[in-house]
Amino acid sequence: LVRVADLALYAAKAESSSAFIFDEETLATRLEQNELAAALAGATDRDEFVVHYQPKVDLATGNHLGFEALVRWNHPTLGLLAPGVFLPLMKGPRLIGDMTLAVARTVCRDLKAWKKARFTPGPVAINLPEALLINESGFEMLASTLRECELHWHDLTIEVTEDVFLNRHAEHMRTSMMRFREHGVSIALDDFGTGFASLLHLRDFPFDELKIDRGFVADIGQDSRSEQIINAIIDLSRNLGKRCIAEGIETETQRQFLLEAGCTIGQGYWFARPMPCREVREWLKQPMTEAR
Ligand code: C2E
Ligand code: MG
Ligand code: MG
DSSP states (O other), X not given: OOOHHHHHHHHHHHOOOTTSOOOHHHHHHHHHHHHXXXXXXXXXXXXXXXXXXXXXXXXXTOOEEEEEEEEEEEETTTEEEOHHHHGGGOOSHHHHHHHHHHHHHHHHHHHHHHHHTTOOOOOEEEEOOHHHHHOHHHHHHHHHHHHHTXXXXXXXXXXXXXXXXXXXXXXXXXXXXXXXXHTTOEEEEEEETSSSOOHHHHHHSOOSEEEEOHHHHHTTTTOHHHHHHHHHHXXXXXXXXXXXXXXXXXXXXXXXXXXXXXXOEEOSTTTOOOEEHHHHHHHHHSOSSSOO
C-alpha cells in the first residue's frame, strides 16, 4: 500500500489546483474507494461474494415463510463487507448484474441442498437490479441456473427497488416483469415509499408485494407521521390486493404495532439477522416464543 502521506505530497507537487483535497482522511477514503472499486471488478470471477439469508416470518407466530438472499463481499484482507459499502462503488450495470447472477447460482445450489435434506425453506427472494430486468439474457441465465439445480421458478421471488422507474424504458420493464410473473415468480417492490415509484407504477406494474421501508418501521413509537404512512401503505396494499411486508423490525413494540395495523409478514433483527446458509437450520430449531 502506498502511504497516504506520500501520496498527498506527490499530489501537492503534481497538481497545484485548489480543487485537490489535501485532507489526509478524505484522501485515504478516496484511495480505499478506488482500490475497492478496482478489486470489485474481479470479485465475481474470484468467487468472493457470499450469500446470507434472512427469514421472512409470520408476525403473529414467528414461523418462517421464506428467506431473502443478501450478498456480502468476502474481501481478502478486510473481511465481510456489506452491500452498502461496495454496491455504490460498482462501476456499470454489468458488474452488478454478474454479481447478482453469482448470488442466484449460490442460492440455487443452497436450495437444492436444502431440498435434498428434506428442508423446505419457502421461496428465496433475490434482489434483482435493473440490468437483469431489462436484459433478456438475465432471465435466460436465471432459467438455466434453476434448471441445472432442478428447481422451479416458484422457488424464487424477486425484489426490485423503486429506482428501476428512473429508467426510460418503462414499457420494456413492465413486459420483463410480466414474463417473470407468468413463470410463477412473485415480485416485491422493495424499500417502498423512499424512491421514485408513483401511484401510476403501482397501478400498472405487476407487483405482488409491497415492502415497507425500514426507515418507517424504525420510527414506530417515535413519530406518528411515520406510523400514519405505515397505516396508509397497509391499506393501499390491501385495497390493491397485494401482500404487505415490513422490513427492519427490531423490537417487540414494532412487531405488535405492525400486526395490529394489519401487516402480517415481516423481517428484522428481532427475529433473525441475515445468516450464512449453515446457520439457517440451527435458527429454525430455536423456540419461537420470544425473539430468536
Ligand atoms: P434490502 O433488499 O432492502 O435488504 C434489507 C436490508 O436491511 C439488508 O441490508 C438487511 O441486512 C437489513 N436489515 C434486515 N433487518 C434489519 C433490522 O432489523 N435492522 C436494520 N437496521 N437493518 C436490517 P444489507 O444486507 O446491507 O443490504 C442492503 C441492500 O443491498 C439491500 O437492501 C439490497 O437493495 C442490496 N442487495 C443485497 N443483496 C443484493 C444482491 O444480491 N444483488 C443486488 N443487486 N442488490 C443486493
Ligand atoms: Mg430486498
Ligand atoms: Mg428493503
